[in-house]
Amino acid sequence: MDYLKNLRPLHFFYLAALLVLFTLPLYAESGFVTGLMPEGMDGSALLHVMLMIFFFGYLSQSWNISGGFAGQLSLGHAAFFGLGAYTSSLLYVNFGISPWVGMLAGMAVAGTFGLLIGLVSFHYGLKGPFFALVTIAFAEILRLIIQHLAFTGGPMGILIPLMGDSWWEFQFLAKEPYYYIALFMMLISIAVVWVIANSRWGFYFRAIREDEDAAEAIGIDITRYKLLSVTLSAAMTGAAGTFYAQYTQYIVPDDLIIVAFSIEIVLRAIIGGAGTVMGPIVGSFIMTPLGEATRIIFEGGGAGISLVSLLQQEIPAGEKFSQYLDYLAAGGGGGLAIMLYGAVLIVVCIGMPRGVVPWLRRRFGRYA
Amino acid sequence: MSILEAKGVTKIFGGLTAVKEVDFRVEKGEIVGLIGPNGAGKTTFFNMISGFYRPNEGDVLFNGSSIVGLKPSRICKLGMTRTFQIVKPFPELTVLENVMMGSFNHHARSADSRAKAMEVMELLGLAERAGELAGNLPVAGRKRVEVAKALATEPEVMLLDEVMAGLTPAEMHQMIDTVRRIRDTGVTMVIVEHVMPVIMSLCDRIYVLHHGEKIADGTPEEIVSNKSVMEAYLGEDFMIEAEGNA
Amino acid sequence: MLGVYMQSIISGLLIGGVYALIAVGLTLIFGVMKIINFAHGEFLMFGMYFAFFLSTLFGIDPYISAILALPLFLMFGWGIQALLVRPVLGAPDMIQILLTVGISLVLQNLALFFFSADFQSLNLGYSGLTFEFGPARVSYSRLFACVVALSVAGGLYLFLKKTDVGKALRACAEEREGALAVGIDVEKMYKVAFGLGIACVAIAGILMTPFFYTAPTVGVPFTLTAFVVVVLGGLGNIPGALVGGLIVGLVESLGEIMLPVASLKSLGTFIIFILILLLRPQGLFGQKLS
Numbered sequence: 001m002d003y004l005k006n007l008r009p010l011h012f013f014y015l016a017a018l019l020v021l022f023t024l025p026l027y028a029e030s031g032f033v034t035g036l037m038p039e040g041m042d043g044s045a046l047l048h049v050m051l052m053i054f055f056f057g058y059l060s061q062s063w064n065i066s067g068g069f070a071g072q073l074s075l076g077h078a079a080f081f082g083l084g085a086y087t088s089s090l091l092y093v094n095f096g097i098s099p100w101v102g103m104l105a106g107m108a109v110a111g112t113f114g115l116l117i118g119l120v121s122f123h124y125g126l127k128g129p130f131f132a133l134v135t136i137a138f139a140e141i142l143r144l145i146i147q148h149l150a151f152t153g154g155p156m157g158i159l160i161p162l163m164g165d166s167w168w169e170f171q172f173l174a175k176e177p178y179y180y181i182a183l184f185m186m187l188i189s190i191a192v193v194w195v196i197a198n199s200r201w202g203f204y205f206r207a208i209r210e211d212e213d214a215a216e217a218i219g220i221d222i223t224r225y226k227l228l229s230v231t232l233s234a235a236m237t238g239a240a241g242t243f244y245a246q247y248t249q250y251i252v253p254d255d256l257i258i259v260a261f262s263i264e265i266v267l268r269a270i271i272g273g274a275g276t277v278m279g280p281i282v283g284s285f286i287m288t289p290l291g292e293a294t295r296i297i298f299e300g301g302g303a304g305i306s307l308v309s310l311l312q313q314e315i316p317a318g319e320k321f322s323q324y325l326d327y328l329a330a331g332g333g334g335g336l337a338i339m340l341y342g343a344v345l346i347v348v349c350i351g352m353p354r355g356v357v358p359w360l361r362r363r364f365g366r367y368a
Numbered sequence: 369m370s371i372l373e374a375k376g377v378t379k380i381f382g383g384l385t386a387v388k389e390v391d392f393r394v395e396k397g398e399i400v401g402l403i404g405p406n407g408a409g410k411t412t413f414f415n416m417i418s419g420f421y422r423p424n425e426g427d428v429l430f431n432g433s434s435i436v437g438l439k440p441s442r443i444c445k446l447g448m449t450r451t452f453q454i455v456k457p458f459p460e461l462t463v464l465e466n467v468m469m470g471s472f473n474h475h476a477r478s479a480d481s482r483a484k485a486m487e488v489m490e491l492l493g494l495a496e497r498a499g500e501l502a503g504n505l506p507v508a509g510r511k512r513v514e515v516a517k518a519l520a521t522e523p524e525v526m527l528l529d530e531v532m533a534g535l536t537p538a539e540m541h542q543m544i545d546t547v548r549r550i551r552d553t554g555v556t557m558v559i560v561e562h563v564m565p566v567i568m569s570l571c572d573r574i575y576v577l578h579h580g581e582k583i584a585d586g587t588p589e590e591i592v593s594n595k596s597v598m599e600a601y602l603g604e605d606f607m608i609e610a611e612g613n614a
Numbered sequence: 615m616l617g618v619y620m621q622s623i624i625s626g627l628l629i630g631g632v633y634a635l636i637a638v639g640l641t642l643i644f645g646v647m648k649i650i651n652f653a654h655g656e657f658l659m660f661g662m663y664f665a666f667f668l669s670t671l672f673g674i675d676p677y678i679s680a681i682l683a684l685p686l687f688l689m690f691g692w693g694i695q696a697l698l699v700r701p702v703l704g705a706p707d708m709i710q711i712l713l714t715v716g717i718s719l720v721l722q723n724l725a726l727f728f729f730s731a732d733f734q735s736l737n738l739g740y741s742g743l744t745f746e747f748g749p750a751r752v753s754y755s756r757l758f759a760c761v762v763a764l765s766v767a768g769g770l771y772l773f774l775k776k777t778d779v780g781k782a783l784r785a786c787a788e789e790r791e792g793a794l795a796v797g798i799d800v801e802k803m804y805k806v807a808f809g810l811g812i813a814c815v816a817i818a819g820i821l822m823t824p825f826f827y828t829a830p831t832v833g834v835p836f837t838l839t840a841f842v843v844v845v846l847g848g849l850g851n852i853p854g855a856l857v858g859g860l861i862v863g864l865v866e867s868l869g870e871i872m873l874p875v876a877s878l879k880s881l882g883t884f885i886i887f888i889l890i891l892l893l894r895p896q897g898l899f900g901q902k903l904s
Contacts, residue, residue, distance in 0.1 A: 128707040214456035219444035219473040333730030335723030342719025349713040
């Protein structure tokens with residue numbers, strides 16, 4: 001915590017990293033860089049992966065505020081994300097309001113929803129797994145409602161028409177602007193968390209996480225600070241929803257507001273180190289490329305296969321088997337990336353529950 | 369007006385009356401002790417005056433106003449803090465960070481909070497251990513962190529729950545010293561203790577609980593010669609024998 | 615009109631019986647080990663694939679597979695507990711939950727990789743058979759599923775009440791320290807509990823194969839439903855899970871015909887869930903948590 005007393009090496013590393021990240025788009029297309037990447041990836045794909053790293057870093061960092069620091073496990077953050085995405089998209093598509101303004105509106109909506117969930121949960125003293133279950137329930141309810149409302153586009157979602165290539169429209173033909181926006185968002189989230197961590201809020205959040213009774217005894221209003229953490233976390237998560245909507249230009253409730261997405265957010269924070277400033281970022285830098293690389297190397301798979309017809313074919317068993325092996329080698333039904341995520345999560349929970357950052361600090365603290 | 373007062377405070381759990389109509393009064397600047405055999409209801413009573421339990425009957429007044437029903441954090445903001453018998457330092461945080469948790473109570477800015485925390489740590493002899501993790505300290509150290517954390521909230525009244533438990537005699541002497549120094553800064557204290565010599569040497573007045581009721585209160589000299597107190601601690605048979613031999 | 619309601623009530627109760635068995639497994643695991651198994655539905659899914667393959671490859675009927683599943687999934691659960699769950703028993707809640715989330719991710723995607731996302735269904739001779747019950751039409755396979763599920767749940771209940779192992783499990787659930795003190799091998803009991811819980815949910819899945827499709831993600835909604843049932847009935851409470859299962863099955867089924875849009879049926883379930891968590895978190899039959 002006493003950063004002022006720390007030694008230089010880590011700061012140099014950060015500086016160098018920032019330099020590389022800021023200038024990457026300039027040479028992403030170059031032969032040198034493309035040569036370093038796995039088959040099937042080009043400069044544009046690299047920018048996409050980096051962008052996703054920043055995006056998930058931002059998301060996990062937002063979750064970190066309430067989940068990591070204040071210790072309130074939310075498995076429904078996808079709801080805040082979806083609210084942000086839908087708010088800005090609806091404002092944009094129906095009223096032509098700039099997505100930047102929409103982002104602020106989305107943050108307000110998401111934050112309010114978070115406040116509501118918090119008020120309801122904390123007033124009734126829900127903690128730990130019960131709170132987690134409530135967040136899942138709220139997210140599911142939200143998804144069901146959005147899926148069935150006409151004005152949110154129902155199950156088909158919202159398609160954001162290509163209306164231009166400008167900063168005001170928050171739409172670009174090239175990847176570079178998105179790259180920098182995502183990078184800035186990630187850096188801002190780090191700054192926000194760093195400030196919080198060193199302030200009374202951060203201390204109080206951690207006290208709540210460690211021991212609620214002890215925290216109460218020294219004057220910390222548990223409910224108030226839990227609410228603060230959840231509201232802020234939700235609002236920040238909402239902003240990412242707008243970014244996503246403008247980047248992919250298509251939002252669908254069944255892709256967005258699902259537990260699987262909430263888990264992806266939480267996963268990176270936990271693996272990197274929940275409750276630390278750089279944990280979620282490190283987690284994203286580790287997991288996101290792993291997932292993307294897996295997808296690319298195994299060509300994603302995802303092809304369907306009718307096991308019944310395969311099994312009932314009139315060919316010798318040996319041939320059936322080798323057909324099946326070919327199918328697996330081509331990536332099978334997909335899912336290797338997520339399987340990997342799950343495996344890493346298990347390993348971290350068992351062996352390194354505090355995450356990578358605290359582990360690194362113990363081993364290499366001298367250089368920090 | 370007493371700084372802290374309990375009037376007819378009662379606590380019933382299910383069918384069991386843990387504390388029965390206890391009256392209690394603390395004047396500013398005093399060190400008041402609360403003793404009694406195991407199961408006497410000391411902890412329950414303590415939890416009631418610190419806001420962790422709500423009394424079924426009776427009232428608790430701090431500086432003349434009732435604090436029944438207030439959250440412990442609100443009571444702390446008003447000026448009364450407690451420590452826990454099973455110490456609850458925040459183990460993964462440093463000693464300094466632990467104490468800062470307390471000093472943030474009246475100092476919103478990190479820099480001010482840190483300064484106040486250092487001040488308190490100096491008073492309690494923890495200054496050299498500022499950067500150590502609280503969880504790594506031995507029992508005596510953790511107890512001291514616990515007290516420092518509470519003191520940093522700048523209370524008018526501090527409630528110490530068996531702060532001597534688990535300490536060696538030498539450590540106890542140090543703690544007694546510490547408690548006296550805290551009182552000298554103007555803090556009123558209520559201590560729950562099992563260790564008699566500590567109570568006798570520290571307290572201005574003592575309350576004795578037995579089976580949830582107050583059976584005696586007075587100065588240490590008065591308590592030590594009080595028959596019901598001796599009965600409570602030693603049992604009736606011993607009393608009869610003692611009288612026979614006297 | 616009466617016919618529609620009767621149909622709905624009957625379908626609701628029938629599926630409720632299956633929910634009951636699923637929830638009984640979950641509540642047993644929670645009762646003994648205080649762990650909320652977020653991967654519960656994935657074992658249901660594996661049970662279904664187990665029955666599917668035994669049927670397609672070897673022509674073994676699902677009801678036979680259900681019997682075979684008991685020892686197999688008991689061992690599977692035992693192994694998972696010993697290897698993955700045991701190390702986190704002392705860890706903070708969040709880590710325990712996320713461990714089971716990790717297991718869920720791995721199992722789901724293993725199935726996805728090996729079997730693809732395509733829905734597989736078993737078309738057995740008797741799959742579509744129904745009979746008339748007053749104004750309603752009842753499917754034999756659903757009826758059997760419910761009856762067998764409730765029997766298994768009931769059997770588990772008796773097992774816990776009457777056998778030594780059962781009593782040891784209950785001792786662990788109620789008072790771990792006390793159980794240790796009287797010489798119960800608590801570590802072993804944890805494995806048994808997890809194994810039994812998994813076997814229950816796998817069997818429940820197998821019972822559904824004659825009338826429900828199999829896919830890697832089929833377990834997810836059942837996990838959520840199981841949570842609702844368990845909280846409704848009271849964590850660790852087996853009769854509660856039985857009753858809760860029937861109630862939730864009923865609510866869902868009636869919801870389907872009463873809500874404006876059928877696909878909103880789970881909305882009713884979730885709202886009940888939130889209400890219970892807020893107003894009576896100990897469930898219908900649970901003790902008030904201090």
